[in-house]
Amino acid sequence: MRRWPSVAAGLRNPLGPAKSLLRLLLTGFAVVAAPLILALAIAAWSVDRLASDSQIAIYEAVGVTENSAHMARVAMDIERAARRYATHNDPTALQEYRHWRRELAAAGAPPGAFGPEEATWLHQGLRVIESTLLTTLHLLGPDRPETAMRVPELSLALHRSVASISAAGYRRIDEEVEQVQAFSDRAHQIFVWHLLAAVPITLAFTFYFAGRIHRPIQALGDSIRRLGTADFERPVEIRGPRDLENLGGELDDLRRQLADLQNQRQRLLRHFSHELKTPLAAVLEGAELLRDPAFNGDPQRREEIADIVRENGHELRRQIDNLLRFARHGEALARPARFARLDLSALVHEVAERHQLTAQRRGIEIRTHLEPAEIEGDRELMATVVDNLLSNALRFSPENRPIDLHLRGDDHGVILEVQDRGQGIPEHERSLIFEPFRQGATSGSGSVKGSGLGLSLVHECLNAHNGTIHAQTRSDGPGANMRVWLPTDTQRANV
Template identity: 35%
Template structure:
């Protein structure tokens, strides 16, 4: 049998989530910085080479022009000082040419530079040779035009190479950008997936805890509570499960107490009821008018107390009904009509008009529980409906669900009390203010009966703007 997966504590899990989600983002940032650094270094090299090549090629051309001028003047004027200027200028020319040769990486440019260097050296050697007549040297000076053409070609070629390097740099920049985007395209989904994974991992046990607390609030004590997730949340889940078992024990003790106390109260109450009835019938002697009134008050209260005990017994027995009875087909329209018929006298006494809109509807369930549900809802409506008002009872079925509604024109139920009125022994503020008697069990019995049929009872806003509006929905396949 596989052991359940063990998780660390919530704090450790949060730290791990933060680290793992941050790791892909840091990798993406590192990749972007690395690409940017490479691009920066390449840009610096390209810019430096472009500036150097452009400057050197231009200076080579300018030095050639100056060398030609000094050479011609020294030959014409036979001035050794001018020739010395030519030699100094030639050193500068040679330095720039050498710099170009060191930067030249293309065969064509290297060939042009070598050709220029060779031609210039030959011309220099010729001008330097004292054995050659001045007339011949003067004629050979015209070779500077060839050198200038070569220098111009070198300058143009250098510009082309610079443009080519800049284009290559632009292409490298695009490739670096695309590479960064590719890395982001891979790492960001990874980070997003990790984030979603940890969010689900953390949110799931919290939702399990929320569902467990809601179930405890709805008295769902039958299913154990299990929370899977961080260790501390699992520990909280175990504490909730302990609370569930404790609440289940308390609920069972409460039900047992209610059953016992109800049955224990019935016997002495029956004796009191019989004794008061004998007094009322004057079996033991004639009563005065005051005595008869007192006996009648006691008699009425014993009947009221008897009804309360019957409600307590009925409410305490509801959780065991589904284990002792089997659901049967029930004609709901007929059942509602029978309950309404039982209320004809009370309705006539309060001059209440009851309208019933009943359509044929059948339900698989417990007839006595359904009768108790209808009876308590109708009793509640009659109790709170004012003299001469109207009650509307509706029954219909739709898409496999039975709908039963009761609307009255009474004071209604405040929205903040609409959930609590279904709790056992809770009486709303309206009933207390109006002095309407009640045990606080009628709507609790309705809620239990509906729950045993897997249905739902709710209080809606009255369409008429006043009164109480109860709606019961039960699946027609029943309990």
């Protein structure tokens, strides 16, 4: 029911900006159909009026015909009664005369047969003739030559008066028939002219609204084709109904996301090309040196070169592992998140156990302070969050210093903190370290060199859970504190 007022608003200003495609369609249909509907309404009214007038004319024609025949019969009966009385002095004839006289007085033209002045004049003439005939019968009396002469003359005048009344009625009928015919011709002309005017107006409105609908849809199609050809430079601009403009805005958001993904892919390729080129060049150079006969008699030098080749080989493997891990996490982020009830404390403990061996080699103790906590989340994405935060802490933590993992609940969520005893994060870098390929100025002390992607993946995984992360400094000494907040209920996690 809410749509009808919007259609009425569209009809008040059909050429203005449309708020929705549905309103534009309904308004277009209404405006396009209005001239044709008006033409049909005029035609229906004309036909109804013509039928009504024709019916009235038929009723009046039937009434005039019946009345004329009745008056003619009554006039004939009056004449016969007058002749019988005048020639045979028959008292019953005079009684019949009076009876038919009343019948004649009662007879009249049907309503609308002719105008009131004409009807008065004709019936007065008829009454005068009939009264003269009756007076003649009374004054002259029966069986007299004068009476015998006057009765035929007055009877003839009576018949002529009745005929005049009938003729006047038929003339009135002819006039009404002509009026009906004239109205029919006029209505036909009006309908034809209205139809001739309605057709181009309808076509004009049809092309106008078709253009208003086609242009934004065509623009959407062109924008989608540009995105299909990886043309992310031109913004998506849609002018039309508000919902199509909103769709264009969403498509432009998609364009920006695709452009960002393309830029990230190029940055990824440049980054790993640079990271792989240096150790690969060292490996190739070491291999060439090992083949040099000059080093065959120097075992110490050969051992140094072999160590360089081995270290750079390990570096290549680490970079390839980073690339594969980034691809795996990227696939996890690309698929729809599979939210389920998740025991976060058990997951944090499980990830911490996987890093115990690496920590023990450097004399680092991973201390967990975990309260029971459950969230609505994706297990794989949350494992990525904890794994990257702990790996980052191990890389920047000095040897023989502990790392603390805290997990506790708060209002509508849980807080996870990963604290190390490294050099900490400078304040001006705290908002930048979550960008892809961004590495802090402080170098890590661990054996695993970072790729600049770990905290970026953490940020994306937390965004999928409507969570937040902040880089802070430990309150009880040097070191970084990565503080994560996550909602616990399903409604918050799926906003």
